Amino acid sequence: MANPAADAHEPATARGHRTRQKVLDAAEVVFGTRGYEAASIVDITRAAGIAQGTFYLYFPSKKAVFAELVGELGAKLRRTLAAAVADLDDRLTVERAGLHAFLGFVREHRNLYRIIRQAEFVDEALYRDYYSKLAEGYRVGLARAMTEGQIRKLDPEAVAFALMGIFDFLGMRWVLWEGKLPPQHVLDDVFALVRDGLGLQSSTFNARASNAPKRSR
Amino acid sequence: MANPAADAHEPATARGHRTRQKVLDAAEVVFGTRGYEAASIVDITRAAGIAQGTFYLYFPSKKAVFAELVGELGAKLRRTLAAAVADLDDRLTVERAGLHAFLGFVREHRNLYRIIRQAEFVDEALYRDYYSKLAEGYRVGLARAMTEGQIRKLDPEAVAFALMGIFDFLGMRWVLWEGKLPPQHVLDDVFALVRDGLGLQSSTFNARASNAPKRSR
DNA sequence: ATGAAACATGAATCGCTCGTCATGTTGCAC
């Protein structure tokens, strides 16, 4: 258990590496389209163009490939997001860039994204780990911005999960359901909500608040 | 297909109704804890205290019970939320009450809530239907509040999904992961984010921001 | 070039699940 890859037989030759990668690539497609439980090892090996037994040369079980895919996805997403906001100073700019990078990532990795959503029922620990790591990075960034007075002081973990929830549902509704990024006005409106929810003040509000609230019904 | 309950053999006696209900209750527990795919018909019938064959007297398949549970859950949640906000005029008050009612519902129906999250991989149509119906009710309420000038004008569907995302992740992080409602300061901070994200004006920002949030760490 | 280790194969095993069915048992209308 010390070495996370200990269970998965590491290839010793170039051919081995190639085959192992074929399995991972095939598993990503098969799990993403059929779902974890519905996917069989045969589905994966057939998609990879190898024999069933070969699978077990590189992975001890179906769950092991799945776990590796989830781990890879998490790392890749965190890298992508970190790179997307690396040079940005202002937190609200970071949020906008992060939202955009996240949705682009989901669009480019729909299978992987569906895999994460299944992890909850395949291996709870894996799933919590994915979100916990993501949230932790997010929390640290938010906390710093709060300290620096860029955004209002709120519980940073609560804000991290709230924002992840927004992103996740946008990804589901537009990217997964419609296969494309949300229309620009949706992105603008959601960002407006985030900006003014997080902002210290609302100088950017349009001051047309003359419309006095009326009672409904 | 015309009658949604056509597939499920309707009981003709009181005993039949009781047995059918035993199956539904058991299925809720088994699906919620083991997960849909991992759950077998035997698991369900054993939990219900009936014979395997009896299951097929009332449901044509595993998926059929699952679908019925999802439908029931959706209806029950929508009823709960509608009741919780029925007498409220102000939209921000509605949002706060809705958040509270939703989290309470999740806490009281953890199994059902986990079932919804699996629906995505069991029957995509079922799953979209659940969220679409929920979002549609939400959208209408938001659109009216926007028309009445209670909250700012944004794309109501985008806002509905964003807010559902927030609620969903709070439910996941605190209710599902920790088994209890989020601490008060988390609710306060999230609501502050929603209020100022949706609010018409920010004149209240500084005043409110200084009293509500207590430092969490 | 060679031989040992690594890799690949796919048929076979084992365990499990779905769904059926022949055989009882119970509820209820009369």
Place this chain on the structure above:
DNA sequence: GTGCAACATGACGAGCGATTCATGTTTCAT
């Protein structure tokens, strides 16, 4: 109380999927 429809049972067949293994092939360090 009788009889029939509804309900309940649990063993069984058919099938499938994860994993193993005996056998063959390829790679590569020497």
